Amino acid sequence: PSVIVKKLFLQGKVVTVNQEIDYDTAEEIAMEFDVLCEKEVVVDVIEELLKEDEEDESKMVKRPPVVCVMGHVDHGKTSLLDAIRHTNVIGREAGGITQHIGAYVVEAKGEKITFLDTPGHEAFTAMRMRGASSTDIAILVVAADDGVMPQTVEAINHAKAAGIEIIVAINKIDKPSANIDRVKQELAEYELIPEDWGGSTIFVPVSAHTKEGIAELLEMILLTAEVMELKANPNREARGLVIEAELDKGKGSVATVLVQKGTLHVGDAIAAGSAHGKVRAMTDDKGRRVKEAGPSQPVEILGLNDVPNAGEVFVGCDTEKEARNFAETFIAQNKVKLLDDTKSKMSLDDLFNQ
Ligand code: GTP
Ligand code: MG
Numbered sequence: 001p002s003v004i005v006k007k008l009f010l011q012g013k014v015v016t017v018n019q020e021i022d023y024d025t026a027e028e029i030a031m032e033f034d035v036l037c038e039k040e041v042v043v044d045v046i047e048e049l050l051k052e053d054e055e056d057e058s059k060m061v062k063r064p065p066v067v068c069v070m071g072h073v074d075h076g077k078t079s080l081l082d083a084i085r086h087t088n089v090i091g092r093e094a095g096g097i098t099q100h101i102g103a104y105v106v107e108a109k110g111e112k113i114t115f116l117d118t119p120g121h122e123a124f125t126a127m128r129m130r131g132a133s134s135t136d137i138a139i140l141v142v143a144a145d146d147g148v149m150p151q152t153v154e155a156i157n158h159a160k161a162a163g164i165e166i167i168v169a170i171n172k173i174d175k176p177s178a179n180i181d182r183v184k185q186e187l188a189e190y191e192l193i194p195e196d197w198g199g200s201t202i203f204v205p206v207s208a209h210t211k212e213g214i215a216e217l218l219e220m221i222l223l224t225a226e227v228m229e230l231k232a233n234p235n236r237e238a239r240g241l242v243i244e245a246e247l248d249k250g251k252g253s254v255a256t257v258l259v260q261k262g263t264l265h266v267g268d269a270i271a272a273g274s275a276h277g278k279v280r281a282m283t284d285d286k287g288r289r290v291k292e293a294g295p296s297q298p299v300e301i302l303g304l305n306d307v308p309n310a311g312e313v314f315v316g317c318d319t320e321k322e323a324r325n326f327a328e329t330f331i332a333q334n335k336v337k338l339l340d341d342t343k344s345k346m347s348l349d350d351l352f353n354q
Contacts, residue, residue, distance in 0.1 A: 004029055031154075055261075059233040063295035064105070064112035065225035066134065066258065070159070071141035072149040076171040079208035080141055081115060084218065103243055103256060103298035104285035108218040113225075114296045116243065116258070134241050134258060137224055138164045139217070140192075141171050144178035144205070148186040156190050165224055167202045168192060169217055174207040232295035237316035238264035242272050242308045243298065253277075253304040257314050264299065265292045269319055271326035273312030274334070275304040278320055 007029060008015050015021060069077045084106055103116045116135065138159040142152055159166050170183050184194050184203065193199020202220050206213035238259050245255035255272060257264070264270070268279045280303035284290045293299040308314070312330075317323040 007032075055233050059235060060231035061234060063230050063232040063234075064114050064297075065136045065221060065228070065230055066114045066116060066296050067137045067139060067221055068116045068135045068164075069139045069141060070155040072143070072146070072151040072155075075141045075143040075146065075149075075152070076208045077141050080139070080169060080171060080206065080214075083206075083208040083211050083214050084115065103258060105297065106218070108215075108222060111222050111225075112296070113218065113221055114258070114298060116298075134260070135162070135164050136228060136230055137221060138166050139221075140166050140168045142168060142183050142187070143172045144170050144180055144183055145172055145175045147179070147183055148190075153190065156192065165228065166192060167204065167217070167220055167224060168194075169213075170203060170205045171208055173205045173212065174210045180205055230296075232261045234263050234294045236262040237318070238262040238268065238270075238293075239313070239315050240264075242310055242312045242314055244310050245272075245275075245304075245307045247307050251302050253307050254300060254302060255304055255308060255314075256298060256300050258298045259293045259295055261295055262316060263292050263294045264301070264316055269317040269323040270301075270304070270314055271317055271323040271330070272304060272314035273308035274327055274331045275306035275308040276320070276323040276327035277304040278323075279303045 005015060008021070008025070013025075069081055071077055085104065103114065106113050106115060138155070140152070140155055140159070142148060156166070168183075168187060170180050172178055173180060184197065187193075187201075188197070188199075192201045194201055194203040202224065204213050204217045204220055206217055208214075239262055240258045240260040243256045243258055245253065248254045253275060255275075257272070264279065264282070266279050266282055270277060270279055279301050281301070282290050282293060283300040284293070285298055290299065306327075315323075315326060317326060
């Protein structure tokens with residue numbers, strides 16, 4: 001509360017801890033904090049890592065695009081993901097086996113696409129902060145019968161800030177009340193202008209229910225990915241992001257990670273934020289045991305000594321000792337931040353005690 005009071009104070013609004021503030025002010029603050037909290041934890045480490053990450057162009061090979069689906073509540077993100085999952089060969093082969101992880105690989109026209117399941121708006125906010133590098137393309141879902149809504153706008157802003165390519169999927173076109181042109185008009189205000197209107201944004205009218213347009217959407221994703229020339233070096237130590245992690249009573253720490261560079265193997269020493277360990281076992285998005293995972297591949301791993309936070313960077317290390325050092329540095333870094341936070345709280349109290 002003290003941080004919020006301070007923030008408002010600096011804006012010239014003097015409030016007390018138990019005072020009610022209006023919705024708009026609360027929203028403004030909440031958005032700022034999303035940005036601040038998530039970013040600070042990750043950024044230093046990422047920056048540190050990127051420094052030594054200049055890659056030799058000759059070692060880079062094509063990798064699948066990583067795509068997230070976002071949009072306003074109830075516009076059909078989950079339905080669209082389901083439709084995509086069921087129209088692809090791998091999905092059918094899996095025979096409806098429950099997805100173990102919030103990320104999965106779809107194959108279209110012989111090419112792979114990695115989808116990160118970001119149901120609900122808040123999850124996407126976190127996802128965005130997992131670094132622009134975690135996602136290449138965002139599918140912006142807008143319901144044709146509802147049009148652009150507040151969270152649509154927010155999603156656009158997030159995607160733009162992260163520098164992600166946006167493909168618009170106008171969903172629910174099977175509905176009698178669908179109005180595709182209205183959606184195009186509304187999105188034009190946000191500089192998302194369809195190609196047939198002289199712009200450069202790809203719009204695909206779809207229906208998650210009838211599956212109309214799904215194949216075209218996948219095609220457009222592949223086309224966009226082709227233009228982006230997404231590449232990574234698979235022959236180096238693995239590096240990527242933690243998508244989600246939890247403690248399982250039997251298995252211990254279970255983390256879903258997205259490999260971004262290099263290849264992660266069973267037996268590799270690894271550090272993920274504050275956690276470290278040795279990869280004991282890996283499972284792919286179809287629940288199959290795998291021995292290795294390359295660029296753009298999401299896998300569930302066992303073997304970490306602790307549960308890392310979503311969004312933290314993971315790195316493959318040469319030795320377990322190196323992994324432990326990395327985790328300890330990370331923990332120390334975050335302690336400094338906590339102290340900093342406490343300090344600013346103190347100074348605020350001082351401010352009000354005067
Ligand atoms: P949140 O996760 O809550 O943000 O919602 P969501 O965007 O994932 O939407 P969801 O897929 O849960 O769909 C919301 C509602 O819209 C459900 O009742 C779906 O059946 C319906 N719906 C989704 N896609 C279509 C579509 O193409 N056509 C029609 N007619 N209804 C759809
Ligand atoms: Mg959903």
